[in-house]
Amino acid sequence: MAVADQLLAFAAAIGHLLSQPTLVVVLMGSSLLGIVFGALPGLTATLGVGLLTTLTYGFDLDLALVSLIALYVGAIYGGSYSAILLNIPGTAASAASAMDGYPMARAGEGGRALGLTTTASFIGTLLGMLALVLTAPLIVELALQFTSYEFFLLALFGIIISGSLTSPDLVIKGWIAGFLGLALACIGRDKLMYYPRYTFDIHALDSGIEVVPVLIGAFAIPQIIGTLRSKAPLAAVQAVGRIIPDFRTIARNLRHIVRSALIGVGIGAVPGVGEDIAGWVSYGAAKNGSPHPERFGQGEPAGLISSETANNACIGGALIPLVTLGIPGSPPAVMLLGALMLHGLTPGPMLSIQQPTFLVELAAIMVLASAAMWLNGIVLARQVVKLLRVPATLFLPIVALLAVLGSYALGLNLTNLYLMVAVGIAAYVLTEMDYPIAPLVIGVILGPMADENLRRALMVSQGDPLDFFTRPVSLVLIAAILLTVLAQVPAWRRWRQSLLARFRRRG
């Protein structure tokens, strides 16, 4: 009965959304904008969601969500255009797609490759949505039992795990980035005593650091500087031909699709780890499981389908911790969290109580966003490809202007602008030194949650930290944090290996 009610609510949500012509126009337009953002090398899904957030400021929640999710889905898919036609992934999420997509395009199968990508991304998004709808209520039920102890540890775990998994260099750099984010989050009046911390008598800082300018600065400025600095000339765009959905090849690769969707959802659900890793892991799994691994990298459709299914399924996965725990699963989800907070929604377990229909509406929006993406992909792909010829030296200054205006528009104060530039330049320097940016922004977002819940927990226990060890979920989280940290300690690794070797000898 409950399932039937949910299905009815889902159908009603789809009907409600489709009955509004403005919403349909915004859906198609945002999806197309997302594809353009994804396709143009130098622009990313994260940046697209961030910049659009500033434009949705005056929209109602439905309209804002439709535009942001449609752009997110479109951008993750759009990255495959330049990956296939230029051998330059438009977004990191599509890096694995270039491995087989580009050889296909060079062999005159550009249209077929784009058709496969479009359909695989569509299916991937739907499977990700399905995972979100099936798992979110279970996680929410568990999370409703959480108290301040668990929320503090959860925030800490989010920062530690994203730091561990996103660092391109030493893992410790990921943790440093996360703690720098927490340090930034300390600025402003604290929530319990309203005491001004690190505000230097600047009243604009009293309410703390605004999340969206930090996000825009952290993702836009490094992208602009990095791309303009590289000055790499673009390769010639390969011919596209007719865009063919090629359902027969899709049907033949059904097992790759299911496996990739599971990988995408699983990786997406890990805080801060995004679509790029999902694409690569899924590609690797398809190659390892194939009877013809030698065909991978030569234009094997299974490779392309696997990476594209996984990166779009990752969207649903990334929304699972966001909706249920308030912890974003991927960098674009970080932006989405900022957007939701801007519209007065605080994601987390309480969201299902405050907005009982939110999950169903989100699922309906994801279905419509993936349908819009598929339609745009099949019908307008050839027009979007023409945009690949627009040089970065023309559109990146426009992005810079948008970032400036967007950061100002949110709080209507210049301090946000200075903050955006300062954070952006610092983020570029950190990126250059191989510090990941995702843990930093996750730290900024989760900092207030960690701070407030730590002190609340200690207030409940009258200052006794041992209470953290008396709750089962809390204990599991402590163990997870400790194991994640210990896994990076050489002495621990040596001890674990010797222990395993001893067990094997006995076995």
Add this chain to the structure above:
Amino acid sequence: MTTSPSHTTTRGRPSDLWTGLALLLVAAAMAGGALQFPLRGTYAGVKNAWYVSPALFPLIVATCLCLLAVTLIVTTVRSGVLADRGSLASALAGQGDVVLIAGIIAAFVVGLVPRVDFVVAGFFFLLAFTLAFHVHEPRVAKLALGAFFATTLVLLVMAGLGLTPVVRTAAASLVDLAVLLVAVGTFVAARAMTTDATARHRMGQCLAVALATPLLLGITFKFFLLVPLPREGLVVVALETVYYAIRGAL
């Protein structure tokens, strides 16, 4: 951008030593600041315990940052990457463009945005930025950036002397007009510098982008999203006049 998985190293780099030391300073400053916050006693009529103190979380974060910085320094020293002396020099080389791009954005935000009509400021910013990076003519880039930075500097000096005019006054419009004329003059001078057809074609693209973008963004934010622009002067006032005339006529 690459088409292979991101390159992973576990050795770190020589600059990690310096970032480790900088982080130690940041952590020390953070802890020092936190120790000024009420730790115990009464604040604003509320009896305070150590675990409710606003200093608790910053102190924990500062301690963790300190530990991580020390670990980073030790790891870097022990890994032997410090012997790779060429890396720091090569890392510093080729950062000219980085400073330039960061400088253009910072100058726009600090110098132009608070003092000049947003559409005019955006026009000059985009014109200078695109002429410098899109045309691929060093002389044009020098001229565009020289004019842009000089204008920003003059505006900052005026601000320092307390000469920034109040918004929506004749004096403010004069400043906007002066900046607009400098921008147009820069474009005319840049175009006269070269007879190369490709460079001139690209300059035309730069002008189109610089003209259309701030105008479209300004109109969208001001009249459709109802978000005031950072500074509304010469052009925005003119747009308002046109907008309300059209609305009145309808």
